[in-house]
Amino acid sequence: MVKALVVGSSIPEIREALGAVASVEEKVVLAYGKAAEDGSLEQLGVKVYKLKSTHPDHIVAAVEKIFNELKPEIIIGWITKNNRAALSYFAGKHDLPMPTDVTSLKIQADGLVYTRGFLSERATAKEKVPFPAVVLINQKAFKPVETSGQSEVIEITPEGEIVKLLEVKEKALSGINLEEAEIIVGVGRGFKKKEDLELAFNLAELLGAQVGASRPIAADYKWLPEDAWIGISGKRVSPKLYIAIGISGAPQHMAGVMNSKIIVAINKDKTAPIFKQADYGVVADLYQFLPVLINKLKERKK
Amino acid sequence: MGDIVVLVKPALNPDMVRSKPDGTVDIDAIPLKLDDIDANALFEAQKLKQVLGGKIAAILVLTWGPADKRAKDLRMVAQEALARGADEAHIVADDSIIPGDPVTTASAVIATIKKAGLNPDIILVAEASIDQTTGQIAGRIAGKLGLPFISFARKLEVKDGKIVAERDLEEHIEVLEAPLPAVVSVTQEINEPRPPTLIQIRRAAKKPQNYYKVADLEGVATPVKQGLEYKILTVSRKQTIIEGDTLEEIAEKLISLLEQEGVIKL
Ligand SMILES: Cc1cc2nc3c(=O)[nH]c(=O)nc-3n(C[C@H](O)[C@H](O)[C@H](O)COP(=O)(O)OP(=O)(O)OC[C@H]3O[C@@H](n4cnc5c(N)ncnc54)[C@H](O)[C@@H]3O)c2cc1C
Numbered sequence: 001m002v003k004a005l006v007v008g009s010s011i012p013e014i015r016e017a018l019g020a021v022a023s024v025e026e027k028v029v030l031a032y033g034k035a036a037e038d039g040s041l042e043q044l045g046v047k048v049y050k051l052k053s054t055h056p057d058h059i060v061a062a063v064e065k066i067f068n069e070l071k072p073e074i075i076i077g078w079i080t081k082n083n084r085a086a087l088s089y090f091a092g093k094h095d096l097p098m099p100t101d102v103t104s105l106k107i108q109a110d111g112l113v114y115t116r117g118f119l120s121e122r123a124t125a126k127e128k129v130p131f132p133a134v135v136l137i138n139q140k141a142f143k144p145v146e147t148s149g150q151s152e153v154i155e156i157t158p159e160g161e162i163v164k165l166l167e168v169k170e171k172a173l174s175g176i177n178l179e180e181a182e183i184i185v186g187v188g189r190g191f192k193k194k195e196d197l198e199l200a201f202n203l204a205e206l207l208g209a210q211v212g213a214s215r216p217i218a219a220d221y222k223w224l225p226e227d228a229w230i231g232i233s234g235k236r237v238s239p240k241l242y243i244a245i246g247i248s249g250a251p252q253h254m255a256g257v258m259n260s261k262i263i264v265a266i267n268k269d270k271t272a273p274i275f276k277q278a279d280y281g282v283v284a285d286l287y288q289f290l291p292v293l294i295n296k297l298k299e300r301k302k
Numbered sequence: 303m304g305d306i307v308v309l310v311k312p313a314l315n316p317d318m319v320r321s322k323p324d325g326t327v328d329i330d331a332i333p334l335k336l337d338d339i340d341a342n343a344l345f346e347a348q349k350l351k352q353v354l355g356g357k358i359a360a361i362l363v364l365t366w367g368p369a370d371k372r373a374k375d376l377r378m379v380a381q382e383a384l385a386r387g388a389d390e391a392h393i394v395a396d397d398s399i400i401p402g403d404p405v406t407t408a409s410a411v412i413a414t415i416k417k418a419g420l421n422p423d424i425i426l427v428a429e430a431s432i433d434q435t436t437g438q439i440a441g442r443i444a445g446k447l448g449l450p451f452i453s454f455a456r457k458l459e460v461k462d463g464k465i466v467a468e469r470d471l472e473e474h475i476e477v478l479e480a481p482l483p484a485v486v487s488v489t490q491e492i493n494e495p496r497p498p499t500l501i502q503i504r505r506a507a508k509k510p511q512n513y514y515k516v517a518d519l520e521g522v523a524t525p526v527k528q529g530l531e532y533k534i535l536t537v538s539r540k541q542t543i544i545e546g547d548t549l550e551e552i553a554e555k556l557i558s559l560l561e562q563e564g565v566i567k568l
């Protein structure tokens with residue numbers, strides 16, 4: 001009989017990971033962080049351990065404890081940073097395989113067959129690992145379980161801290177929901193300074209679009225809040241129209257926009273890789289082309 | 303005085319993906335390059351060296367084969383790591399652990415640290431690689447060695463035998479402190495690495511590259527992952543470049559194309 005331990009810090013994560021192992025007979029949950037404070041934990045209908053901490057060292061110790069008691073074949077959760085940190089440490093300690101960014105999963109008697117992104121998502125890999133295995137699944141790749149019922153809830157005391165947490169700083173996030181946007185204007189390093197993004201915002205306003213960005217613009221230069229970050233390590237979007245401006249088309253960026261219906265690229269370098277991954281390309285300096293495009297759209301709107 | 307160990311992955315270059323006629327990935331035809339964020343880790347190591355002293359040792363484990371066909375690529379990656387500030391390179395190249403998996407790689411790194419007599423104060427690893435993007439080697443090594451682990455470091459400082467780092471999470475940043483030795487995974491934002499200078503490249507040619515076989519090492523795990531199928535993701539985009547005599551003409555054409563596609567409404 002295969003047993004699974006689901007690890008997560010929010011109820012949607014936990015329900016989705018439970019969905020990914022729906023065929024498994026025995027399932028228990030480790031809910032940490034804000035999931036441990038969530039009242040609906042009581043309605044998951046499975047045995048739940050709760051841990052009121054997000055410290056990876058505490059998560060490792062809690063997983064270790066449950067692992068020793070239950071001996072699960074599968075330890076599974078969303079691909080969040082805390083899951084990645086804690087579960088890679090745990091997997092290393094026990095030399096367990098740990099497929100990550102998993103988009104489909106088949107649980108067999110002797111192991112797991114799964115698919116995942118490969119080569120910065122230019123390809124897919126189908127592989128198999130033996131039990132026990134740690135699995136990190138992509139967000140929204142699996143159908144969440146709806147089941148409910150009374151859960152048995154056991155609290156685990158945080159312990160095992162090696163690294164000391166000195167301070168938590170909040171990030172300025174905008175709260176935009178790029179995942180739902182129908183049109184997205186994406187800005188990249190072709191923009192020379194923050195003020196110049198005004199051009200992209202003007203265009204976006206005329207099209208009823210949201211503004212997203214490549215990683216350097218959002219994470220490194222911080223010209224936009226980080227929830228504008230699109231790509232393999234940021235948001236995955238699926239608009240009807242994606243307009244990439246001053247973006248080179250690195251595979252890690254394009255991984256986030258591959259489900260767009262139409263992709264337009266505006267780039268001054270005609271050899272930029274983005275043109276091979278776009279439906280329509282404009283080879284031009286954005287500083288010259290955007291004002292013209294904006295004017296034309298304004299004329300048309302009148 | 304301890305060493306600074308930096309992991310450097312000879313990674314398949316995703317910008318040069320090659321496919322076989324049946325649409326599967328032609329892995330053997332894809333060249334290797336020094337993994338992107340490993341350049342950031344090497345750059346950070348140079349800064350840490352000013353405080354910690356010691357030497358910077360790069361460790362490379364070949365995970366794509368066959369080893370003899372990869373020899374030149376591998377030497378080039380090691381040489382680039384040396385040009386980017388490593389003082390010596392330790393390289394594991396053995397067909398028995400190819401294609402590698404993270405269990406094997408982590409054990410090979412640890413075995414190499416022992417074999418080479420390294421005494422790390424800090425082990426720097428990139429948050430994720432460009433070919434596998436599993437982002438788990440750092441955590442594995444910390445877990446196997448029982449060392450403090452700081453992941454996703456966006457900022458790093460070493461003072462009085464302690465490390466203070468800013469850990470980058472989805473919604474906030476944690477400031478953390480750990481004793482040395484420690485394992486740290488770094489993000490791309492930690493610094494902006496400069497390409498090596500001509501002098502650095504020339505000096506690198508004289509720095510040591512030590513090669514190891516699995517038989518030279520102790521405790522290297524055999525790969526458990528079984529590859530079943532590797533398929534190229536084909537994107538069928540129109541790839542139409544919009545031409546015109548003036549930018550006005552191009553803008554007009556673009557607008558009408560997007561209207562025809564039904565993706566904008568004016
Ligand atoms: C593990 C890993 C994960 C990553 N995750 C992500 C991710 O999630 N998202 C992401 O975006 N990146 C990610 N990256 C980084 C990625 O590899 C690229 O470095 C990044 O996407 C490049 O951003 P860019 O296109 O804005 O900048 P660049 O690559 O510098 O491109 C700028 C482009 O602008 C053009 N340009 C310059 N001036 C003008 C002008 N005046 N007019 C028009 N065009 C102009 C240039 O020709 C160039 O093509 C990741 C990298 C790694 C290794």
Ligand SMILES: Nc1ncnc2c1ncn2[C@@H]1O[C@H](COP(=O)(O)O)[C@@H](O)[C@H]1O
Nearest residue numbers: 309310363428430431435436437438439
């Ligand atoms: N074969 C390897 N040799 C050396 N370092 C590696 C190897 N594989 C992974 N690493 C290190 O771990 C990082 C993350 O890799 P990954 O877990 O594949 O995403 C890489 O960028 C390297 O710093």
